[in-house]
Amino acid sequence: MEDHIDKLLAQLGTGWWQILHFLTLSFASGIIVPHSLAGVYVAPRLKYECRLPPDTEERSYFIDNSSIPSCNYFVLYEDGTQNEAPCTEWDFDNSTFTNTVTSEFGLTCQRDYLRATYQSMYMIGVLVGSPINGILADRYGRKTMFTGSSVLYAILAMVSCWLPNIPSLLAFRFLLGTLHTSVLKTGYILAMEIASPKIRSIVGITLFAPWGLGTIAWGGLAYLMRSWRYLLTVGSLPCLVLLPPLLFLDESPRWLLVKGRHAHAFGVLKKAARWNKVTLPIDFNVLKLDERNVEQVPKTRDQATDFDWKTIVKNCAKGILILLRTPRLRLATLVMVLDYFVLGMVFFGISLSGGNLNFDIFSYVALMGLAEVPCFTVLYPIVSHFGRRLPIAICYTVTGVVLLMQPFLPSGNQQLVMFLVLTGKMAISAAFQGCNLYASELFPTEVRTSGVGTSFMLSRVGSAIAPFITDYLGVTYPWAPSVVFGLASASAGLATLRLWETRWISLPDTIPQLESTNFLHLKKNSNKIADDQTYTAESKVLP
Template sequence: MHPPSLLIGFILVQEIMEPKMRIVTGIMQFISWSFATMLYSGWAYLIREWRWLQTFVSLPTLIMIPLLFTIDESPRWLAVVGQHQRALKVLRRAAKLNKVTLPPDQDLLAIMKIIQEQLVNALLPHSGHKIRLITFVMTLDFCIVGMLFFGLTMGANTLGVNLFIYVAISGTVEIPPRTILLPITKWFGRKRTVIISYFITAVVLLTQPCIPEDLKVLSIVLIMIGKMMSTCAFTSIDVYITELIPTEVRSQGLGLTMAGSRLGAFIAPFLISAVEETYPWLMSVVFGLSALVACVALIPLWETENIRLPDTLADLDSLHTGTDSETNIQPDEEIRC
């Protein structure tokens, strides 16, 4: 149940945020992941029996159950599925908490009605092509980033270092790249940030096999840089895909692509096991070439910086070009609440 809860929680947070805050909240959610990775190495060192370890690390999730009842449903999703009064109720509550004034109810209901009307003839030729392109590219990229991220986390045996120290370091090096992602994405945008992250990952991993065996520290440094940049790719691509896929199919789309990342995570240990004794350098080569493939695959997609989240498939024909002619909302505008 971990992947669905992570996925749905991430979508919910991103759907209620205005454009300039989506990258901030996306990064904050994944920084907690990095801290947990650091702590996990300590727990694993103290609790060697895997059943007790799994029980121990699962207990904190019980704290989340009562907290979930304090969270409202996504007003975007409610508007898309036709539950307009519930969406208005959520928006009013949010406006009251944030001490802001909403547009009149009739204006909000008119926008919701337009959005729902778009669902009738949503799958236009262009939007159909775009959603297929997004699905293919993102499933491939998520598979590769899952293989990179989890594979580099589990690569201690290939490098011949202490497993517990390696996992602790790998969790620690995830924090700096996630904290600097905010200014990077502000400067380069979502798409180029992901491409740059993949490209640097590919360069350092393809360089690592060329390092002499007596310079093991330098070899580990390069692997950790690869881990840092794959972390950047994983975090920024999660934000990027939520801004590409419309609300009406966002959960399904992210579910499919997240399954791709789990497939990559599934492949990684088998790949490492197959090469770690005979060709330990091959792990870096395969991971580096995979990062290059992911980098090139993103080229046909478009930038999503400072545009509002698409709500329907029909929005794909207009939102990525900069305006939404149906609702007359400018790209950097949201119903701020």
């Protein structure tokens, strides 16, 4: 069936229908940057001094100057005795930021862990939301999850800027994180499933270009607006721009066919052909699904949606276990889980390391975003000519090498340190973009969102750990984060080499198709790929 769909998408070409979807889904990746990287500017580590109570007739207060900044002060009584007491109020250095979550809610000393928690809570939300989103998107559709989550994300993002206390702020951070995957990854899957084979590589690489551009803009906006509430409010406004195009999006015809909803898929393809001003010389029977390759197809739409949240949780666990059922699917799942864990930890870890490296935070974050931009142009011809597997493994290796070199550099050589950090960020960003494309091609349609979502879930585990590595381990041992990130990157590069190449194959739609394809005997067919009208993949059944 996958050859039929690829042929239909090839005949549709790339017209206004695809362009609307690609631009909308791509824009979504840029608007979530302010909340994904909010901790850099909203909850930074600040210098502070303990604010002493006013002196009274019976006692006076002082701070031990040998332990500044101190979290305690001493109470000196008239009889000469003294007691130590914890600070409850602080004077923060507001020379860089006029108001932050750190200063407004006193996130220092005993409450210092809440700073890293502020950044991690978003990633924990993504961790929890990823498997649920994967199951729901595979069951209810890509468009349904993307549009519903985008609307909720816009509402929660605006409200979260004006919350009065830390518990509610952390709760909203968690909720935004649970919607992150639905906006980012489900949108990406939808784009990949409507892209024809000819443009699938370039779409897979460039779809997240607004993320890098958004990171640059986020640094510039933070430089202009130093109050965290106004900064996040202005940064959340682009979410509202995303809402009108949602009315024109369509469901993935590939997903509709896998679910047995042939009439709906046929209607979507006819609409796409009308928008692109092309004629599809197809028979409705071409869209019929080979039932031998489908384990379960809902008989009616009502049956597919008639279950409660207890069943949803059960299906989430079942969906994850399905990813480990067969040998090839299990290998893809385990390697992608490792790859994405390292991607999340290293990608966000480098972005959050500006303070430890004594760089100007605004310039540092903007440069981190600038380092990502070449990945959306340079990587496309590389993966088109050399495939996915080897370039991704090389990107991991380069990241590992440059980060492991950093602790051995002579002190004071900031230019060389910045060069290595930028090189590492560029390489890990390229690996991120390559893995997004690679993972969407490794998993078959019936479990694609579950597979990519589960892998992406582990990237959020890495992202949640990254702030603690940079904020605590990096403060005590400045060289330690680079060593941890470097070793992890090298390990992911070696693991990636265990996978198969997906450059010349059609997207598999079912698990049996994935397991029965002999990738060792796939042959390059450049003419057919370039022509994009008779795109096929030569495959043989494994003995």
